[in-house]
Amino acid sequence: MAAPGQKVVLITGCSSGIGLWIATLLAKDEQQRYYVIATMRNLQKKERLLEAVGEAYGKTLSLFTLDVCSDESVSECISSIKDRHIDILINNAGVGLVSPVECVSMEEVRSVFETNVFGVIRMIKAVIPDMKKRRAGHIIVISSTMGLQGVVFNDVYAASKFAVEGFCESLAVQLLKFNINVSMIEPGPVHTEFELKMTEGIYQKDYPGCDAETLHYFKNVYLPASVDVFQTLGQSPQQIAMSTKQVMETRRPRFRTLTNPLYTPLVALKMADESGDLSVRSLHHLLFNLGGVMKLSMNTLKCLTCVCVRSRTVQPD
């Protein structure tokens, strides 16, 4: 149970990746300012989290079952928390989908929206009445740069993150009246199981209904470029956890945090042109006509962001 003065933080999807590292970072806070309610769909997957938190388990962290796609599961979990008191809700659970859209079933589309959109809305609806009563709270959503800028062959996933951005941007205005802050964390690529789950068996899979030309672009142009982008620009889940903690700890939490500064120009490009053509055409040109230049830029970036170069250029005083 939370000690007096500790902030109660509920996090969804803590069995792996970003959720696991946010839970660990907060539970191991030196000043023990947080009491973490780490949730996951299946408690049998708790081992990695327990190994990461070590002795904090049972002291500053407890485990609960929670499936964001189920009304009963959400209601059961929140009702079992003392006084339903949650200071900070971190909506982290999410799933990806990468594929030419014509071979994705509507069931798959619904399943992405069920977790990434309806799951977030379900969680927020469950906590705001109590936060409003207390006139205090912070709702954080692990969104994505793909909630601001679409990416080829990620159509459904990007649509789900755009939906959540629109929902939160609207809600944030009302909630400020009740002293409740809303914050979106927008990572670019992050090295977690997410990447593996999305690309597992992708080359072997059948793509019914997809023409040979699209399939060629998907497998031979997009996928290799995507691997390069992950290798070059990918952040660690620990870095996203640090950015999230920083947002939690500012007196006036910001609404939007792009965790990877290399993505800021991409978003600026989109905002700079009201017709939208600049970003659509530039991204098309970059991927389909300037594949070689893109590879070269990625390799250059890889060198520039390499730890050995950074340690030579950043001089401690």
Ligand code: NAD
């Ligand atoms: P991950 O696959 O390691 O973690 C996702 C977690 O969500 C898993 O633990 C999974 O079990 C859980 N989850 C899925 N459906 C759930 C449900 N119905 N109820 C409860 N939990 C559920 O991947 P990650 O990279 O740590 O992803 C975390 C968040 O970060 C996601 O919202 C994702 O969209 C976002 N994100 C990831 C990346 C990336 O490149 N990895 C980039 C930007 C944003």
